[in-house]
Amino acid sequence: MFPPVFRLLLSLLAALPVAAHAEQTVLRLQGSNTIGSVLAPALVRGMLQAQAVQDIQTLPGAVANEVQVKGRTAQGQLIQVSIAAHGSSTGFTALKTGDADLAAASRPIKDSELVDLEALGDLKSAEAEQVIALDGVAVIVHPDNPLPQLTTEQLANIFAGRITTWEALGLGSGPIRLYARDDRSGTFETFKSLVLDTHDLTLATSTTRFESSEQLAAEVRRDRQAIGFSSLSSVHGAKVLAIADGAASAMLPTPGLIASEDYPLARRLYFYLPPGQHNPWAQALIRFAQSESGQSIVTASGFIAQTIQAMPVRANAEMPAAYRGLLEQAQRLSVNFRFAEGSATLDNKAQADLQRVVAYLKRTGKLDQKISLVGFGDAKSDPARATLLSKLRAMAVRRELARQGVTAREILGLGAELPVAANDQDESRLRNRRVEVWVY
Structure with a gap:
């Protein structure tokens, strides 16, 4: 039988390797579902590979639309990056509460959020506001729908509930069923700003709302009466309509028209890094996202690179x-x-x-x-x-x-x-x- 003091020493020694290699969360990213569902995990994996991290794996979190990207550094340290993708507004809230190091947003920061977060520095500065990719808000219908295009005015009237049947658009029959992202979504904020607000209209209360673009697109593909909007990267077989704004020609969200931001519903995807944030992993992710390798991942993830x-x-x-x-x-x-x-x-x-x-x-x-x-x-x-x-x-x-x-x-x-x-x-x-x- 070992003396009590010796047994205590043995237990401390046994615990040392575990403590030395305890898993550490090195970066917390919160915000846009558009970015967080596919693009952010892919960029994080690329960044970790560039930092010589090994055994990288992406695991689902305990809550839907959350993941952890884990790996082992060259020194043997187990690390993880947590990604929570519940909507652009949640990223800015998490920055304020200290629950995130980096916010992902599929729309620019609002003036009210700038004021709310002014203690963190100027989030509109070139250092803080980083455009990482381009995207198009795609207006989608069932694959069998013969409608080729809409104007932004028609689109606003449809989603405000003023145009309620397909007959009113000169084709088909039956009611139009509306699908949209939830209020926390940057995709919805973009659509609201570019379509509804410009015509002084609000979203119809009959609209079915989704946290995930993937879920929305899947429902549109199943419903012949449906019309919705999602990130271009999440269309997955739904029919995409051409959109015209004012006297401009109708445009499909092609890579060239999104890259030039000529497409009426083109938008920028952002990372926001507070100027005083000195987390080296956050800074490494920003640098990687802007690099040629990072922009290649943007393309592979279904978005439009800035190349x-x-x-x-x-x-x-x-x-x-x-x-x-x-x-x-x-x-x-x-x-x-x-x-x-x-x-x-x-x-x-x-x-x-x-x-x-x-x-x-x-x-x-x-x-x-x-x-x-x-x-x-x-x-x-x-x-x-x-x-x-x-x-x-x-x-x-x-x-x-x-x-x-x-x-x-x-x-x-x-x-x-x-x-x-x-x-x-x-x-x-x-x-x-x-x-x-x-x-x-």
Whole structure:
């Protein structure tokens, strides 16, 4: 029989290896279901692999829409990253309560949330607000539905319960059944902002609501009377409708039209990292998400990467002669430069895109006189003023590119030509104020 003191020593020694390798939660991510269901776990796995973590596995949590990504560091430490995907608003709430290190959002932070979280620093700064991917809110119906397209006005009236039957749209028969994400969802916030709010309408109380895009799309595929909306990555066999806003042509959520943010329901997907947050794993995830490897995972997860590419543009009769001339000589890049609201300053995404464009031009040997910049704007009472402002925007981009060693061949200002959105709301006007890049 060992003496009591010796037995105590043995028990302490036996416990040491367990304590040294106890599992540690190194990063807590909360927020958007759109991001958290597939993309965030994939990015976390990629980041952990880049950090030489081994034995990586993704396990479901105790609650639906929660997972843990686990692994072992080179030093043998067991670590995990927890991901809770209950809607964009829950991410900002978790930042405030200290229950998350990083928030995922499928819509920009609201002014009220900025005020509520001001103790954490400026969450609209370029350091804090990180666009990690692009997505399109897809309007979906049953695969057998013959409807090809809708306007945003028709869409608003349908989801507000003003258009209630398929006969009212000139096809089919029977009632329209509505499916939408819940109020905590960034997908719903985006739809509400871009469709319902712009027509001063609210969602019909008869709408069936879902926390998960996957569940919503599955119900739409089963219901011939259904119409819903989800992330483009969650369509899974439902029919996607083309959408027109104002005088703009109807557009499907194709990769090119989402990358340029021309599609009416295009949106940005975000990580928000408080400026004072020094968690090295959170910072590593941000860096990885913006890297080429991270953007490859964005594509593989069904979203649209921010990688710069040349893309084809089809000519049409509405194009001004100067624009058609570009089509004959050059290709458009898959990015539009947009500006912060009420400012001539490039917004956070545009500042990051500037570096991506420069890297693309360096890689392809097109730094000198190989690009044209085309500015557009919203309609003004004075068309000459609209043209001038659109050219000034293009000149602002030229100035920023020149600082990086890029010289442009030509600057065009096309005013309110070729709108991608209606001009009756601030959000739409901001989308029309853009600068395209064309390469020779």
